Amino acid sequence: MIEMPPLQFAETNxxxxGYYEAGPKTDTPPVILCHGWPEIAFSWRHQIKALSEAGVRVIAxxxxxxxxxxxxxxVEDYxxxxxxGDLVGLLDHLKIDKAIFVGHDWxxxxxxxxxxxxxxxxAGVVGxxxxxxxRAWADPIxxxxxxxxxxxxxxxxxDPAHSVDKIFNGRVExxxxAFMRKPVPQAESTPAEEPVAGVGASPRLNLAFPQMIANYDARHDPRTPILSPEEKKIFVDTFTKSGFTGGINWYRNMSRNWRRAEGLDHTVRVPSLMIMAENDRVLPPSAADGMEKLIPDLEKYLVRNSGHWTQQEKPDEVSGKLIEWRRKRFG
Structure with a gap:
């Protein structure tokens, strides 16, 4: 049985x-859970349940x-x-002064x-x-x-013609x-490849995702699915209705974000936690090397045997670490 709190709405920015909220409203600072691509608040279903049951106010x-x-x-609206600004507006709507922001992927x-x-x-940040x-030394694109x-x-x-959007929109299931599966375990003898600084991913990885989806056949995929059929249906129904363009527009602002961040101090001056996944091929643990230089108050934690969808692949471990770190740092 899939449990989610009731859907609520905020006028913001x-x-x-749309957002989901659980746990005691008196608990501070609350935890705001921010999903990546292509996901939705439902990606945090396990954490919403675990954190709220532990007495933490949680909003996704x-x-x-x-x-x-x-x-x-x-496109610039993304x-x-x-x-x-949307997250600040959400805090304003809920009359919350400060929150701990937790984000996966985007x-x-x-x-x-x-x-x-x-x-x-x-109050704090968890990546x-x-x-x-x-900030990258040149335009990230x-x-x-x-x-x-x-x-x-x-x-x-x-691509301004949005041709890739059509590939995903026409093949939602x-x-x-294709995406929501555990990675194939890496052979012990395979040397880890170095990712690109500030970008992640190793150079030999096949990152032509649109073509991969266009040619994908689940019958020939040996990897284990992460989602139950009921869970998958929620993602498929949601994206069938919404399409993928909104999320892809976040990527279409990477050059703009880079240009507009010139002169911005990138030091993070709040307590922070970095949760890494051992087998994430696109954002490997090595991508987090050197974060200490920018974040004076940083704890790192490695989730073993997890691929990219960490909070869904290893929900109990991720929820447990979030609860433990929050108690330690915020009482």
């Missing part, structure tokens, strides 16, 4: 945002472009200023930006798989293009069948 929004939340048309990029832009609203890095070529999915996502 010019959009209507469908972020801009996703699920029950509005999907504005202009830049990092809008995405962090949500991780957003939560690491919160203390750089809205320090007075941030899951997504490291905090300094150009760096990705040089390193991985034109077929790298983030480079393909820059295939997308979740």
């Amino acid at each position: 010019g959009i209507r945002m 929004p469908d972020q801009r472009g996703y699920g029950a939340t509005d999907r504005p048309e202009p 830049d990092i200023e809008h995405l962090t 949500g991780g990029f957003v939560v690491w930006q919160m203390p750089l832009r809205h320090i007075d609203r941030v 899951i798989n997504t490291p905090h890095t300094n 150009e760096l990705l293009r040089k390193r991985f070529g034109e077929h790298m999915y983030i480079v393909q996502f820059q 295939q997308t979740f069948d």
Whole structure:
């Protein structure tokens, strides 16, 4: 049985945002859970249950472009200023002064930006798989293009014709069948490849995700699914309705975000936790090397035998670590 609290709505930053809330309203600071791509607040179902049962107030929004939340048309409406501004507006709506922001995948990029832009609203930050890095020395899309070529999915996502969106929109079930699986265990003898600094992923990884989805057949996939059929149906139904463009628009702002971050101090001055997943191929633990230079108050934790979808692959371990760290740091 899949449990989620009732869906609620907040008017924030010019959009209507859907969110889920559980746990005692008196608990402070509350925990805001921010999902990645292609996900929704439902990705945090296990943490919502575990944290609220442990007495923690927890809030999980469908972020801009996703699920029950509005999907504005202009691409610029998905830049990092809008995405962090949405979370500030959510705090305002709930009359919350400060929160701990927890983010996975793209949500991780957003939560690491919160203390750089809205320090007075941030009690602490937890990144899951997504490291905090300094501003790249050049436009990140150009760096990705040089390193991985034109077929790298983030480079393909820059196409103004939105041709890749159609691949995902036309194959919603295939997308979740292909993505939401545990990785094949790596052979002991395979040397780990170094990821690209500030970008993640090793150079030999096949990152042509649109083509992978277009040619995917679940019958020939030996990997173990993470989602039950009921859980998969929730993702498939949600994205069938919303499409993928809203989420992909986050990627279409990477160059804009990079340009507009010039001169921004990237030091994170709040208690922080970095949860890494041993077998994440796109955001490997080595991508978090050197974070201590930018985050004076940082704890790191490695989840073994987990791929990219850490909070869904290892829900009890992730929830347990979040509860333990929050108690230790915030009582």
